[in-house]
Amino acid sequence: MAGEITGMVEKRGFGLWLTHLVMIAGVLVIFFPIWLAFVASTVTQPQIVQPPMPIWPGDQFIENYTAALVSGVNVPVAVMLGNSLVMAVGIAVGKIIISLLSAFAIVYFRFPARNLFFWLIFLTLMLPVEVRIVPTYEVIAGFGMLNSYSGLIFPLIASATATFLFRQFFLTIPDELAEAARVDGARPMRFFWDILLPMSRTNIAALFVILFIYGWNQYLWPLLITTDPSMNTIVMGIKQMFPSGDDVADWPVIMATSILAMIPPVLVVISMQKLFIRGLVDSEK
């Protein structure tokens, strides 16, 4: 037994090589399509359609990316990026605010039917956007929020997952801390603002990363409620670029758009990586 355990912890010789080989192969498999997309975004249309496909970057980088950003196919990609950014940040920030407040209410206040409310929130976990999409559309259309940022953001803000996460975190904070704040004279919102919020910092960062990507990757909902191309988001925009009928696909520009669409989430993950990992691994107590 002991031998097996050491063997697992420190791989030597052949084992070491094998694990690295598998890892490198895995990275290549995941990275190769992205590489191809990048290559395709730097060559000309004829070079793409002509077999064999190029696997090294061409010299059209600046031309293709400028074309994508400034004119795009239907709408300039810059506009779609902006829309996506507003939507993703709006959803992430909105979800975090709503869930922090509802978790705060559920954990720190005794009000009638508190548990009922908690389970009602929890129950909505079972109803993802796709399930409630028709009635939600009806409501948003009724409010006249089609083709607007509020229409893109509000229906996706309510979040049982984040509420649950914050609830669990708040439950680990010792009661004495709330009591000490009370004795110090802090009213509930003051306690929330001065104590709970700073203590939840890492959790908020971790959630922000997850929710930003969730918002960024929304496809079905923006597709439904934005008919005006200037309100398109990038993820659905890529699909809109695909040719229909006799149009010719401008693959270099589409590929450039795909690469551009990947950059913001990557930036968010990288810039918040440290906080993100701390938020998932430990909590400041």
Next chain:
Amino acid sequence: MATVELDDIKKRFGSTEVIKGVSINVADGEFIVIVGPSGCGKSTLLRMVAGLETITEGELRIGGTRANDLEPMDRDIAMVFQNYALYPHMSVAQNMGYGLRIKGLPKAEIAAKVQGVAELLQLTELLDRKPKQLSGGQRQRVAMGRAIVREPKVFLFDEPLSNLDAKLRVQMRLEIRELQAKLGITALYVTHDQVEAMTMADRMIVMNEGIAEQIGTPLDVYERPASLFAAQFIGSPSMNVVEAEGRDGALHVGDMRLPNPAAAQGPVMLGLRPEHLVPDPDGPIALQVQLAEPLGANTLLHGKLPDGTAFTASLAGVHNVGHGGEALRLSVTPEHMHFFDKTTRRRLT
């Protein structure tokens, strides 16, 4: 600085009564220790004074004014918690100044006050640290500092020393007492440690199952325990209690005949503190020693009386007793005999 009056304070959680009516008038500047085993309601009582629990019945007055329905912040109290409850993301200085910040004092004034208290508690060098970077004793001091800096009318301590090691506990015990005396602020202090209670209290409340068994000075409680519970809870090793019967002008414990200073008639409970027993070849008490614990200055002898009751004696100096179960005769002076009623368990005479 203020008086604290508890007038028949009761607390019920649903139908269970956890505090069954406690009354005490705490004088200005007095140090009161509430002592009792876990679950006796001592913390609940303190939390009711703090305003963290509602008072079901009775009246609480702080500085003469009714405080039952006041928020904790309006009662002008400061509390030190068992786990210190320092705000983990704030520095020591911010922790100490938080209450003042909420009151809306100007920054310079807060800094000056925090600085003053930090000097008093020797925390000056730690002001920029986070609680995580402090040792247990230092955290304890910061928690104290946070309480002092607000200049409250009343200090409330909820087992503040129980997370510290034994040596630090003795040191902090002294420090807290000195500080309190210096500042002259009324204090209520909850502990389960009878040594803390004995050494720190001006007066103490011995609590058991929601009842104040006895309220008095430490020596009072030690010398004239009002009930069997108080008698056995205070003092270490705890008081021997044996069943006795008064008849024919003497006190009979099994086959042993003891003097009967209280002129007790019929069955009573007799309490004898281990340290009041003296070896005496003609003494009335026959102890069959089973185990000796030499502590240096004195020796604890654990054994049995002839009728099988467990009994402990604490004799001065070193007593070499074999392991074979040696018989020893002891006597006790009449003023050190405590009599309790067998049913009410209260003190007689």
